[in-house]
Amino acid sequence: MHILITSGGTTEPIDDVRGITNFATGKLGKILAEQFLATNHQVVLLAGLTALVPDNHPNLQIIRISNVDSLAIAMNQWLPKINVCVHTMAVSDYTPVYMTDLETVEKTQDIQSLLTRQNTEHKISSQETYQVLFLKKTPKIIASIKNLNPDIILIGFKLMVDVSDAQLIETARASLYKNNADYILANDLTTISETQHKGLLISQHHIQSADTKQQIAQLIVSKSEEAYDKRNHRGNR
Incomplete structure (x- = not known):
């Protein structure tokens, strides 16, 4: 499969030396890219300027993203060629x-x-x-993804802070339907630390949980492969 992952955060310039950004590290995006590479997929990683990225790999292309405009340009270029998009990037609002x-x-x-x-x-x-x-x-990038490639398998992310699981699921499901996504990974900032990252992978009919970034990455890779194989009616990737 051809995978596109967005990772880290964007920075919107105030002038040539200042900007508005966020604290996204890109660590989960890096782990996701490594997991897809380990299972022999082609990966394009759109990474924020300070995002962590994997080591060089023959099946990996890294493109640094500055602001929302540069992200939109890159998405327009790459999405028509992609089978799976995992949109983890913390995009400036x-x-x-x-x-x-x-x-x-x-x-x-x-x-x-x-x-x-x-x-x-x-x-x-x-x-x-x-x-x-x-x-x-700024425009919502995730809202344009299925317009650019209706056949793509889209996995979005929803981050909230100190909410109940019920509210987290309800908000993620709303995003799922609004953006025509296949999955939304819902997470709460209060459950994320160096050793823990609780996430709920939500589809129309199912919810699966994970407790670490590595487990989240493995779950997303597995579900992406299943969805791709089902959509293409074949068992090989």
Whole structure:
């Protein structure tokens, strides 16, 4: 199979030296890529700039991703050639529009007009005590995946914080149907540590659990192979 994995996080630039990012390490994406490679699959890994990645491998291609726009470009290029997409990346929900000092904002009668401005400095001055940063929502990449390749096996991820299993499952199922995914791996930040990573792999009719990143990777690889074989009506990969 040809596998595409997104991993790590994106960084949305404020200026040439600053950006908004997240704490995603890409560790699970690295383990997933290694597990797919160990079972003789071809892997394309779209990895954030600081994401952990596997060692070089003849069946592995690593492409570094900076922001949401670069992720969308890479997805458009690769998805039509892919059998399975595992979308683990923590994609930025917002991207900067314009940053200015608080006094300018307070004096502006039409706040909406600030949304059409752009910073032209390579490095925005840090002399002001307070700055106001305007953000706009980024497009949901997962929502476009099945549009680009309706036959792809799509595994998405849903991360929540300190919720019940029932709420986690309900939210993951909503994402499953909304994005036409085959599986959603639901996890809660409070159950993730160096030695533990609890996850629920949710499909339309089944839920399977795992307790570590390695178990999650093995489960995803197994279910991807099963879904691919079933979809193609053959037992070989």
